[in-house]
């Protein structure tokens with residue numbers, strides 16, 4: 513059985529440039545009205561560190577609209593999930609531009625007490641936005657997909673009540689950031705884990721539901737739609753160091769490359785072809801649960817017609833569109849347990865209180 517999850521990273525450009533109104537608020541409004549039309553909901557991975565800084569420094573008046581929008585999404589049943597780019601936590605605003613702290617780029621490599629500090633402050637801010645001191649997001653996506661090395665950050669986030677990660681894209685490799693999700697290629701559509709997000713562990717307290725990818729030849733990555741977006745992604749290409757360029761080159765020295773199921777960057781043809789393959793697989797083996805996670809970014813969202821047609825395609829194929837809280841009992845194995853089977857992991861009683 514397939515369930516489809518639209519996840520959208522809700523943020524401005526990674527180098528701190530861009531306006532909230534153009535890159536976050538307006539595209540998210542358009543997407544939400546499209547989803548309401550289809551009576552569906554998406555998962556908003558809200559990058560709270562930047563919003564907290566932007567509000568504190570008063571650098572973009574649209575922050576009020578963004579905060580209202582997030583509160584409204586929460587009320588309307590869209591999932592508010594935690595996304596973190598920790599390089600914002602020490603950011604300075606000088607002469608009209610943000611200077612981010614690259615030393616804190618990867619949450620997972622920071623000392624335990626610093627991770628706790630960042631997570632606590634992010635959760636406090638997200639609660640402030642949705643106007644609920646009780647709220648704890650269920651799901652997490654690391655900035656730049658970096659959830660390695662997993663152990664310390666995962667244990668802290670779990671302590672705070674977060675249960676699902678969706679940072680992995682199977683087959684992913686970035687030499688410069690020490691990201692390597694190639695070992696996850698052997699895993700299924702989701703898996704429990706504990707200390708290493710690549711390794712399925714039956715007793716793991718976390719559940720990974722990766723961003724869906726297909727391994728494709730490199731030339732398939734370069735469609736005009738994707739290339740057009742890269743050039744608009746906040747610049748910075750000319751400033752890349754030689755090491756960075758070399759690392760990018762090494763990342764691409766492969767026969768096959770992971771193409772993420774990206775509803776903002778892919779054409780309708782690519783999206784439906786990818787889904788047709790999953791549908792065929794499901795017809796051969798309908799008992800396996802297949803949560804399929806698509807990714808998008810508010811800053812990339814300008815082709816609403818494709819998203820509309822793709823939603824229509826999914827409805828025609830009778831594929832349910834869900835959020836992580838919708839599918840969590842099934843991921844956890846509680847539904848299986850009810851049917852008298854062995855659960856994937858211990859039932860999580862804490863979750864029911866969140």
Ligand SMILES: [Zn+2]
Nearest residue numbers: 521523655656
């Ligand atoms: Zn991000």
